[in-house]
Amino acid sequence: MRHDFKQIEQKWQEKWEEAGIFHASDDYTKPKFYGLVEFPYPSGAGMHVGHIKAYSGLEVISRKRRMEGYNVLFPMGFDAYGLPTENYAIKTGIHPRIVTDNNIEKFTSQLKRVGFSFDWTKVIDTTDDKYYKWTQWIFRKMFNKGLVFRATTLVNYCPHCKVVLSNEDSQGGKCDICHSDIIQKSKDVWYLRITEYADKLLSGLEDVDYLPNVKLQQENWIGRSEGAFVNFALTNCDESLRIYTTRCDTMFGVTFMVIAPEHPVIQKYADRIKNFDELEAYKAECAKKTEFERTQLVKDKTGVKIDGIAAINPANGKEIPIYISDYVMMGYGTGAIMAVPAHDERDYDFAKKFGIDIIEVIKGGDISTEAYTGDGEMVNSDFLNGIATKKEAIEKMLAFLAEKGIGEKGVQYKMKDWAFNRQRYWGEPIPIIHCEKCGMVGVPYEELPLRLPNMENFAPGEGGESPLAKLDDWVNCTCPECGGKARRETDTMPQWAGSSWYFLRYIDAHNDSVFADPDKLKYWLPVDWYNGGMEHVTRHMIYSRFWHRFLYDIGEVPTAEPYAKRTAQGLILGPDGEKMSKSKGNVVDPNDVVDEYGADVLRVYILFMGDYASAAPWSDSSVKGCKRFIERVAGLADIAKGNGVTEKLESAFHKTIKKVSADIEDMKFNTAIAAMMSLINEIYDAGTLTVDELKTFITLLNPFAPHLTEEMWHTLGEKTFLSVEKWPEYDEAKTVDSVVEYGVQICGKFRGTISMPTGTDKDTAIAAVRADENFAKFFEGKETVKEIFVPNKLINIVVK
C-alpha cells in the first residue's frame, strides 16, 4: 500500500469531526478522564513544534483512554490577553481584537492539521466577553471576601520623563530614553491576598500527584520558614523594635541590629536621631538601585549606623548599635534583623567592614576567618551553654522569651501578595468603581461583563497610566451604592488572570448563567492529568491553585485541588542545540513538516526524539527515520495475508502490547515507539502476518499515527472508527519466554551465557554451569567462596 498522506490525513480529520467522535459526552455513568494541556498564547508567529510536543503527550494518553472506554474531556483554548498582541497592534495600527482573531484562526488550523483529538465544541478564548465575564465574577467574589486590596509599592520611575519603566528599560539605574538616574517611586497598585492561602497551597501538595521537582519548586516558592518574632527594647524610646529570626538560639551572639533603609522607625524617631540627614541620603542612594541589584550585590556590604538610638539585647541586657543597610529588605519579615556575625555570613561581612564585635556562641568553626553556620555546642550563652542541638537551644530560648513576654514563635513566607494589575489596554477591566463617599465598590454582578471599551488609540499613557483613563465617558459613572458621582478603575488584570480558572470553563464552556454547572463540575473535577512546561510551575500553577482553592472555600467547586496529577515536557531545541527563537532563525514550523512528511510522521518523530521530559534538539534527518517507519507500517498491508501464526511472533506481540501500554502511562513514548519499531522489524523478518495481528498492530499505533492506521483499518473492511475501538489486551503468560539465557559470571566477571528453561532453580542452574565445559577452566583447582543466583537472569560463582 502506498502512503498518500496528503489525501488520507485531511479525509480522516474531516470524518472524525463530522462524526464528533472526540466530543466529551454527558453520560455520567461512564468513568471519566479529564486530560488538560496548557492552552497557548496565540502569537503572530504561529505555532512551533514545541507546542506540538506539549500537546502530544496527553493526546496519546487521551486517545488511549477513549479506547479503554473512558468518557474523555480533552479540550483546547486560547489565552489571548497580553502584551505581545498589544505591542504588535500599536506598531501596526491593527486593533488587538482583529490581531487576536487572526492568530486564533491560524493556531486552530495548525492544530487541526496535526490531527489532535481535541473536543473543538468546547474551545474557549479568554478575551471573549462571555469568558471574561466570569474572570471578573471570580475577582468580584474575592473582592467581597477581602482578598483584593490596594497598596503602595516601589516601581522604577524616571523623574525627567515622568514615566514608570520596566526593569528592562532601566538597566544600570539609567533611563533608557533620557539616561537620567532612575529612582524608586511609590505607586498604588492592586494586590490579591494570596499569602492568606500560603498554608493551604502548601498542605494541598500532600494530596496531589505532581512530579517531585514540581512539588519542590512550589514549596520553595511559597518558602515557609519557622522562627520567632522578638521585640528588642530601644534606648531613648518607649517602643521596641520587632525582628524575625529563625535562629533565636544564637541570641547571645547578637552584637548589632540592621533595619531596612525604608523602615518606619527612622521617620518616627527622626527628632531623636542625630544623623537623620545621613540616613536619608543613604536611603535615597538605595532607592536608585533596583530590587535586582540590591539582591545581587551581596559581596560589598554598605550601611550607616544610627546615631541617637540603640537597642538592648534581651538575652544579656547589653546595649547594641542599630544600622540601616540595604541587605535587609522591607518586604520580608519585619524589615529588621538581629545580627549574629559569628554565625551568619551576611552579618559577618557587615561586622568585618564596620568593625563590630563578633562573639562565638556555637563551637565548631573558626570565626576569625569566616562565619560558622554549622551545628555544635553552645558557648558564651549563659543558660544555653553546653547544649549541643539547635532544636533544644531554640526551645529553651523560646521559653525564655515567652516568660519575659518579648517574643514568640512565628512563621514567614517568601511568597508575597500577587500584584494584580497592568496599566495597559489589552486585558480584562478590573470591575471596581471608586466613589468619593463609599470608597471602592465592586461593579454589581448583574452588570458583568464589564466590557473592554473599543479604542482607536490604545497606547499606554505618558505617566504610566492605563489608556482607558483617556475615555471620560467610560471612566465617569455612578456609584452603585449611593448613586453619586464615581470613577471606574482603569487598570486591567495581568496576563495570568484568564488562565487561573480556564480548566473549569472547559467543563461547561457555553453556560451563560453560571461559570459551569455544579453537576458537571462534580463529574469532571479534578483534572486527572495536567501536562505543561516547567516554566509555569510557579506562577500559573500557584495562581490557578489559589483561585481554585478560593472557589472551593466559598462552595463553588467540589474539590480542594484542581489538578490530580501534573507532568512536564522538555523543550524542543533548534537543530543547532539552542533554544528556538525567531532571532536565531532556528524555529521549526510544524506546517513545513506536515507538508513534507505528513502529520503522522511529525507526531511520531516528536514523541520518538527523546525522553519526553527532557530537552532534545530537532534533527531533520532523524525525521526521515520515522517516515521510513510509517511507510513500513503502510507496507504491512501487503504481507498481512499469511495465516501461519508463529509462536515467536505471537509472543512478540504480547510483549509489545504490554510494553506500549505501560510506557504510555509513564510518558515513555520514545521507548513505546521503539518497541513497535522492533516488532515491525521482526514481522518483516518473519515475512508473514495474519490480518488479526495487523489489526492489533495498527490499534496500538493509532494514538501516535491516527490517520494512517484509521485508513488501514477501513482498507481491511472495517466500518467503525479505529480511533474509538478497543485498546488491545495481552496475555501475561504469553509474554514470558519458555527458555531464558542466563548470564554467567565467575568472580563477578562475565564469562558467557547458558540457556535454561524459565524458572530453573538455583541448584540445577549452578550444576548446569559447573557441568558446562566452557566454564570448566575457571574452576580448576579453585575453592568456591560464594554462589549467587538471580532467577531468570544470572549466576555468579565466586572462587579462590
Added chain:
RNA sequence: GCGCCCGUGGCGGAAUUGGCAGACGCGCCGGAUUUAGGUUCCGGUGUCCUUGACGUGAAGGUUCAAGUCCUUUCGGGCGCACCA
C-alpha cells in the same frame, strides 16, 4: 548566593531501578536494485596492540556485581514575584 536537575558511541537516546552497557533511530561503511540521483532491500558499525583487554565527565569508596548507591571534584542546564 540559595534550591533543583543532568553528564552514556560520530549524533538523539535505551538499560526491567544494583544484574550481559549502547535497545530503537539517525549518521557512516560495504553490497544489491537503478542509465544516474533519490527511494527501497541486505550486511556491518563503542575503543584498542582483537586468544583477550578496556570502556557511562574525573578521582576515590561500598558490593559477588555499580551507568545506577556513597564521598570528593569538574562541566552543563533550570527556577528564584508585576516580560508571554
